Amino acid sequence: MDEETAPEKAGYRRSAGSARGEVRRRELLERVTDEVGVNGLVDFSLRRAARAAGTTHKVLLYYFDGPEDLLTQAVLQLRERRIDRSLTAAGLASPTLSGRVLAIWPVLVGEESWVLDQAIGLAMYDPGRYAELARTASTRYLPALISLCPPQWGDERKCEVSEFVLATLRGFLVEWRTSGDGPGIEAGLAALGRALDHEEATV
Incomplete structure (x- = not known):
């Protein structure tokens, strides 16, 4: 057959x-x-x-x-591509955590970003059918952010800082998609960078 x-x-x-x-x-x-x-x-x-x-x-x-299964698998594939590009960009950035995190932003708003934003919207609109699209986002992005943290940090600290970064970047993505306030987002990213520099300087 x-x-x-x-x-x-x-x-x-x-x-x-x-x-x-x-x-x-x-x-x-x-x-x-x-x-x-x-x-x-x-x-x-x-x-x-x-x-x-x-x-x-x-x-x-x-x-x-x-x-639904095929669409979910395609979105997950797009997300993996985005994560791979993000880690590549972070690896080419400065040795500081803030430099690595801020290097991700152009990737997040770049190629195929609008499709992944649609996926989150779809999961919110019809969670019964598409909840998996949103549920897997954190489990995919969080390990990538944890990998950018200083290796001497403990697991709990890495996770806490990564959760903070993930939530902040998500907020900026919503703002970028809905208002397009470039200067405001740039100011927010600069503040995020300063917060991460302070965190990294704290023993």
């Missing part, structure tokens, strides 16, 4: 878990993710995703548990 004619019920999609099936699933997901990154989440459907992936909606149902 080939994937074009395979039954759509999840219980029959056993070969999707094979090594070959996983490669195929990742290939399809990459194509759909690229499409979502360009066109956003509005009016997302299996047929639209299938066109982007160069296949049929039945094939996508062979590898994914419906449109």
